Amino acid sequence: xxxxxxxxxxxxxxxxxxxxxxxxxxxxxxxx
Amino acid sequence: xxxxxxxxxxxxxxxxxxxxxxxxxxxxxxxxxxxxxxxxxxxxxxxxxxxxxxxxxxxxxxxxxxxxxxxxxxxxxxxxxxxxxxxxxxxxxxxxxxxxxxxxxxxxxxxxxxxxxxxxxxxxxxxxxxxxxxxxxxxxxxxxxxxxxxxxxxxxxxxxxxxxxxxxxxx
Numbered sequence: 548x549x550x551x552x553x554x555x556x557x558x559x560x561x562x563x564x565x566x567x568x569x570x571x572x573x574x575x576x577x578x579x
Numbered sequence: 580x581x582x583x584x585x586x587x588x589x590x591x592x593x594x595x596x597x598x599x600x601x602x603x604x605x606x607x608x609x610x611x612x613x614x615x616x617x618x619x620x621x622x623x624x625x626x627x628x629x630x631x632x633x634x635x636x637x638x639x640x641x642x643x644x645x646x647x648x649x650x651x652x653x654x655x656x657x658x659x660x661x662x663x664x665x666x667x668x669x670x671x672x673x674x675x676x677x678x679x680x681x682x683x684x685x686x687x688x689x690x691x692x693x694x695x696x697x698x699x700x701x702x703x704x705x706x707x708x709x710x711x712x713x714x715x716x717x718x719x720x721x722x723x724x725x726x727x728x729x730x731x732x733x734x735x736x737x738x739x740x741x742x743x744x745x746x747x748x749x750x
Contacts, residue, residue: 548678548711548731549685555708556728558644559651560715566652 643705650709659716666717677710 610617660669684703711728718724 548728549681549704549707550732551704552677552681552684552707552711553728553732555643555647555704556711556715557725559647559708559712560721560725562648563651563655563712566655 647705647708650705651712654709654713654716659713670714670717673710673714677707677714680707680710683707 611621660666680703684707715721715724
């Protein structure tokens, strides 16, 4: 792999985690 | 009436242009050395260009981030295969494609440095990262996979080359 690709991937993973956490919180709270 | 040959015209033109360029270089250097205002204006121009380059870089980074996030959302909406065999095949395909795109992006960076490449900066990098991301989504231990990805990145080693002076031995 190439460093810029790894940097973007790390950003994607971080975003995915936050969006997962967000949707989990919304589901727990019963928010659509 | 004698006709002037083409080669004479070419030589005369090249000579005139070269003399003009040389004269301008000498004039420019003279002003740089002796004119304080000129030096200051050169410095200001240099700072302005550096600032503009920084702003452009920041905007490009922001654009790339938005694009990466949009692709993550799209990929999650599309979903991932569920069965074990399908997962394995999907994983292999994504990693293989990611590797190919990553290599292409590495080459394009080199070409870009030579101002030859024409496609937008970072397109291949994002596509490659998306493939690795998709592969990670179906891998049982994503954290471990991130570590593996990290190990595949060639680390740049800064080595100091010591050149010993070849002094003649004194007898």
